[in-house]
Amino acid sequence: MSRPTGIEKLLHHKEVVICAGSGGVGKTTAAAAIAAGLAARGRTAAVLTIDPARRLASALGLPELAGEERRVPPERLEAAGLGGSGELWAMMLDAKRTFDELVETHAADEQTRDAVLANPIYRELSNAVAGSQEYMAMEKLHQLHQEGRYDVLVLDTPPTRNALDFLDAPRRLARFVDSRSLAFFRGSGRAGLGLVGRGTGLLFSVMKRATGVDLLQDLGSFFHAFGDMAEGFGERARRVESLLADSRTTFVLVSSPRAAAIEEAKFFHRKLEEEGLPFGGMIVNRVREPIRAATGERLDSELGGLLEPRLARRVARTVSEHRALAERDERSLAQLRQRLPRKPAIVVPELPGDVHDLAGLEAVGRHLFADAAIRR
Ligand SMILES: Nc1ncnc2c1ncn2[C@@H]1O[C@H](COP(=O)(O)OP(=O)(O)O)[C@@H](O)[C@H]1O
Numbered sequence: 001m002s003r004p005t006g007i008e009k010l011l012h013h014k015e016v017v018i019c020a021g022s023g024g025v026g027k028t029t030a031a032a033a034i035a036a037g038l039a040a041r042g043r044t045a046a047v048l049t050i051d052p053a054r055r056l057a058s059a060l061g062l063p064e065l066a067g068e069e070r071r072v073p074p075e076r077l078e079a080a081g082l083g084g085s086g087e088l089w090a091m092m093l094d095a096k097r098t099f100d101e102l103v104e105t106h107a108a109d110e111q112t113r114d115a116v117l118a119n120p121i122y123r124e125l126s127n128a129v130a131g132s133q134e135y136m137a138m139e140k141l142h143q144l145h146q147e148g149r150y151d152v153l154v155l156d157t158p159p160t161r162n163a164l165d166f167l168d169a170p171r172r173l174a175r176f177v178d179s180r181s182l183a184f185f186r187g188s189g190r191a192g193l194g195l196v197g198r199g200t201g202l203l204f205s206v207m208k209r210a211t212g213v214d215l216l217q218d219l220g221s222f223f224h225a226f227g228d229m230a231e232g233f234g235e236r237a238r239r240v241e242s243l244l245a246d247s248r249t250t251f252v253l254v255s256s257p258r259a260a261a262i263e264e265a266k267f268f269h270r271k272l273e274e275e276g277l278p279f280g281g282m283i284v285n286r287v288r289e290p291i292r293a294a295t296g297e298r299l300d301s302e303l304g305g306l307l308e309p310r311l312a313r314r315v316a317r318t319v320s321e322h323r324a325l326a327e328r329d330e331r332s333l334a335q336l337r338q339r340l341p342r343k344p345a346i347v348v349p350e351l352p353g354d355v356h357d358l359a360g361l362e363a364v365g366r367h368l369f370a371d372a373a374i375r376r
């Protein structure tokens with residue numbers, strides 16, 4: 001194996017890499033680019049993605065529905081400049097399919113929709129359902145790690161408001177499993193609708209008529225399937241937690257170069273420390289790079305020589321706007337490095353287009369794995 005470069009240094013001897021961060025910062029992109037880069041460097045890597053854009057999913061050869069791991073054909077990797085002696089596998093974790101979406105699509109009107117969404121039973125359930133998806137992701141991670149077929153598993157995390165919300169999923173779910181409402185619904189799932197109290201049955205049937213959503217039936221089958229998993233749940237939740245805390249695991253925070261990201265990085269770091277979880281470093285994604293062009297009057301006269309005056313003025317304005325943004329990113333980045341001086345921060349610039357294919361992952365990977373990526 002060649003000498004590790006860039007992010008590879010952080011991932012040396014790591015078997016589980018968890019990409020966390022708030023929504024839209026590039027977690028899915030980073031997770032896929034890390035796995036692809038490690039595969040190109042000789043490792044058998046699997047990326048477990050949560051919500052890949054359709055084009056990225058198809059570039060990875062993933063079907064619409066969650067399922068099992070698929071190997072990305074070596075010739076496709078080769079064509080994108082990601083060829084190597086390793087293997088890239090990808091798997092889609094449970095597609096985000098919350099009950100909210102169900103209600104939103106099926107509710108007869110806005111009033112009904114809001115009434116259902118505000119219903120306390122519904123709220124408790126949908127929280128548990130959302131938590132369970134996150135929990136399932138970690139359960140799957142644990143299972144694959146146990147099977148030992150991959151050198152490294154890279155986990156994408158769900159789009160949460162807060163970078164670490166998903167860590168609470170096992171606990172949230174455990175609380176719910178112990179609560180009375182679950183016993184109630186599991187009862188109804190197993191024994192049919194007959195056991196449900198009359199008043200509740202009526203509530204659900206009114207809701208069904210009003211909204212078209214057969215909540216009870218959906219819940220019944222969900223908890224029926226869920227029922228067996230709930231046994232021994234505490235034990236498995238503990239094993240998942242200990243995998244997360246293992247020295248073979250590392251958390252990577254993906255963040256934007258905005259000022260708020262600094263607060264987030266600090267919070268993330270502190271929270272990991274509190275939980276005794278290993279923090280690997282940060283990826284600061286979509287950093288706007290300074291334009292190498294003249295400034296002020298020089299720029300005006302250079303553009304004036306090339307373009308007609310109105311266009312020249314517009315281009316000059318765009319250049320200076322971009323320059324201001326790039327300077328802002330540079331300042332936040334400097335602050336970030338100052339606040340967490342001992343934590344590596346790898347910069348990935350804003351690329352000219354969306355990253356939705358293997359060539360895009362290769363482009364992102366070039367920055368992640370660049371020899372100079374980690375400045376200490
Ligand atoms: N460095 C980058 N340059 C340009 N576009 C990017 C970059 N990183 C990510 N993107 C794009 O940003 C969008 C969000 O990225 P994604 O990885 O899906 O974020 P997340 O998983 O955190 O929600 C996608 O359309 C992706 O193609």
Ligand SMILES: [Mg+2]
Nearest residue numbers: 027028051052
């Ligand atoms: Mg994502």
